[in-house]
Amino acid sequence: MSPLLSVIIPVHNRAAIVTATLDSVYSQDYRPIELLTVDNNSTDNSLEVLTNWANRHSCAGFNVSVLSEPQSGAAAARNKGLEAATAPYVMFFDSDDIMEPGHIMRAMQAFINDTSLDIVGWDICNIGLDGHRTRLPFADNDMRYRHTFNSVLSTARYAIKTSLIRKAGGWDNSLPVWNDYELGMRLLMLDPKIKRLHGKCTVTVTQSIQSITGCDYSSRHKQLEKSLDRCEAGIAATDDIIWLKYIRLKRVVLAGLYAREKSPEAHRLLDIALDKEPSLAKKLLLIAAFRYTAAGGRGIHRLLRKVL
Structure with a gap:
């Protein structure tokens, strides 16, 4: 059975922590899944860690591919994964994010129940540099306003039809920061049909000094x-x-x-x-x-x- 969902994870110098993220994807009860990890010029042994993990976990219903992207930047790495994705839906994740068991199942169930949906989004739990946990809500409506000021279409907060994100042009490699914000704007210009999942947070995003997105302006x-x-x-x-x-x-x-x-x-x-x-x-x-x-x-x- 061909996978309905591709999960794409860019990785840069995350050898020490990326396996926790990968394990959280593997622990999902939904199958089949296509997992695409993209090493982005890591100078540690991230590529080795990704390859070893893929060799241990890739199996029927859970196909793991390890790609490399020489152009620096998470946007380029995500585009590399998007180019290789074969499933009709795609979800982007960062290499320090964690998804709880059942996360993919509830997202895909929403798409299955309503095939006209373009985007399914959810609230996330954000852990700041001080360790404080904050729930960041998605939006039920008024997406243009909410994304402009609250970045509700940031990286780990939604799954999307692969055809739609490709139509929007994917990630802009020339933007080193706020590229997910800019992509969200282009997606909203296409007037997608969006559904918010309610209930507990099933994604945790941890901020760190080394995070892809920083905290200084x-x-x-x-x-x-x-x-x-x-x-x-x-x-x-x-x-x-x-x-x-x-x-x-x-x-x-x-x-x-x-x-x-x-x-x-x-x-x-x-x-x-x-x-x-x-x-x-x-x-x-x-x-x-x-x-x-x-x-x-x-x-x-x-x-x-x-x-x-």
Whole structure:
């Protein structure tokens, strides 16, 4: 029986921890599964670990392939896996994420019950650098707003029709950060049918200094803004004026985060956002949003949503 789901995991220098992630996939009660691991220029023995694990676990109903991607970056590695995927649905996972038993079963059951679904998403448990656990909810509706401000289509939070993510163009290899955020924008431009799974969190994402996604903003300002520029250009080509205002507020929030880090880039980015807003009254609102965020405030997008 051919697999309905391909699970793709990029790996870079994770020899010490990646087996826990792989074991969590193997422990799923759903079969068949195609697991594609992609070593991305690791300088430790990650490739050896992946190969040995595959040799021990690959079997009927659980086909494991170990690929290599010489171009640096998780986006390139994910695209390598996407190119090789043979199943009609695909799920991306990072090499330090853990899925609980039954996770794949409930996702695939949703697709089986409604074949018109394009994306099935779920809440995740996020463990911060301080060890604090936070539930990050997916969204039942209003996906463009929710993804703009809450990144609900980040890497480990959904499964998707392989044909749809390929139609969207896959991951943008030129974006070193926020490439999952930018991909989510392109997916939403295709107006997919999305279902949220409720219930307990069955995916745990652990933040670390070595994580693919970091926690600092201003030191990566060029890369972050490149992703935002790409998102704004795509949204500007649609007829969704409100969505365009959301992404511009997102830029102001990012400027506020720079200011919180005492970065001189903060006011430069704020000025860019203000130049895009013709209304004086709304310029003042954006300045207030910047100051609120810089002072440590959270959730300004909820406060300003109705007046944008």
